[in-house]
Amino acid sequence: MSDRDYTEIMKIAFQAEGAINDEIRRKFGHTYQDKTIIIKEGDIGQQIFWILGGEVYITRREGTKYKVLNTVGKGELIGEMSFFDKSVRSATVISKGSVEALVFSKENFQDIFAASPQWTKRLLASLSSRIQFMIGKLNSLQH
């Protein structure tokens, strides 16, 4: 599964109705100033960032410079690959101007679940489809 596919799955999950309310916003909302490093390539982290306002650069370090791979904004999720299953961060994310985001860690899963149990069901359905798809692709390699 590519990073893009995974992001789509997580987006579906997080867009479940009632996933954000004022309490969630107060509890998990963060503001980042311009040019803040939000995620650092090579780090291990289990936080997921849901951008509520502003934009971020997705960059990868090449020598002493950062190459911008993409710019993402409101409604996008970042850091999702590490959220459920620990993995090494594959890119550096830097705020472009002021950025508002909800930041969830693994330990907050209970709060997210309480806010919207439905999104776990949507997420499981999406992940199941991806598993079936990948098994199909592995089978196709044999023929």
Add this chain to the structure above:
Amino acid sequence: MTEQELQYGEQLRAEPGTILYQPGDAVSGSSIYYVVAGLVRLDLPLSERLSVYLHPDSVFGLVESLLSSPRLTGACCLESTILYRWDREGFDLASSVSWELAFNTITGCTQYLRVLNAEFSGRLRLAGASGAGKGA
């Protein structure tokens, strides 16, 4: 697992070597499993077998149940194993009251996907290298 979650399903004990299901089996009834204790192996029916080992707290058998598909893998108990199992409705109820169960299930799915992705990439690389060798 708490009594709250357990009330929606049933417990079973399996001896080493017990085959819970095989690829292509139809899915019906209590088809979603949770490993309470012991060890289970999932086997993908490929030319070179691909196995995933499941330890306590793992959930399996869910994918086919959610997709209403025949079994995609086989499942075999490698040790004396205690399992818990639900039908689809029971699992939905249990996972809607237990964030731990929901979390374990999602984590298991993401880990399984990573294995499949890595295997696919690895086999593609091998196929590419072998093709390049033949071409040369």
